[in-house]
Amino acid sequence: MDPWGIFATVMLLYLLAAMVPGPNLLVTVQASLAAGRSAGLSVVSGIILASMIWAAGSLLGLTLLFALAPWLYGALMLVGGAYLIWMGLGLLRSAWQPPRVQSDALAQAGLRGWRGARKGLLVNLANAKSAAFYSSLFAVSVPPDAPGWLIAALVAAVGLGAGLWYGSMSLLVTLRPIAQLYRRAERGLTALSGAVFMGFGIKLLADRA
Known part of the structure; x- marks a missing residue:
């Protein structure tokens, strides 16, 4: 086992996946603009925090948990899809407001400080x-007997990778x-963002069915 080779492979695959547009990138861009x-x-x-939670959970047995209790994964998709649809509806409603009022409303609705962090999470x-x-990423890249320091390094590196990519997009x-x-x-892009969030949510619910 080559720990550094495993580390490099995981980070390359993670960064490539992070660059694919999805809810994380969309909420980062929407909040920043x-x-x-x-x-x-x-x-x-x-x-960043959520990425580290997913990484740690996967490395420590999240896959096994979902295999033993498939309903947990189904419930997660249901709740997650509903949340993304709810968020999309909020953006669509915001798009009907005048641009300045819209920006103020978004700022006051929780896009700064710990409330912004909660939204990203x-x-x-x-x-x-x-x-x-x-x-899937860790199943094909990390052997079952990987040392503890490598697991900790991978979790930390996933957080660092998320911070570098999404942070650079915000800047x-x-x-x-x-x-x-x-x-x-502004109004058109806000409406588009809302529609895309709803699309992500609907797709989660459709995949669950």
Whole structure:
């Protein structure tokens, strides 16, 4: 067993998967554009924590738990899908408001500080597909007899990778030229974000059926 080879393989696969647009990226971009860089980074902190929870759970037996009790995975998909749909509806409702009122409402609704972190945490945990991804990733990359230090390093590295990727996306979209473009199309983009969140939620519910 080559621990560093395993580490490099896991991180490469994780970063490639993180770059695929999904709920985590969407909520990071939406928060950053609507309520500023600090809001986006607050959301990212929640995504980091959730990513580490998924990674630790998968490495410590989450796959076995879902295999022994499939209803738990089904329940997670049901709750997660409902949450994403609820969040999408909130964004669609917000899109009907005037742009300035919309931005203020989003900022006050919990996109900064610990509330932003909570939103990032919930969005990541709501995506039950993350459980399947992490379980598959570690099943094919990490041997059962991997040392404890490697498991701890992988969990920490997943958190670091999430922070670097989503944090850089938050910083990128809040650059002045991009922020100015967003302001011109704020209502339409907010409505689009809401529709996409609802799509993710509906897909989770459909996959559960």
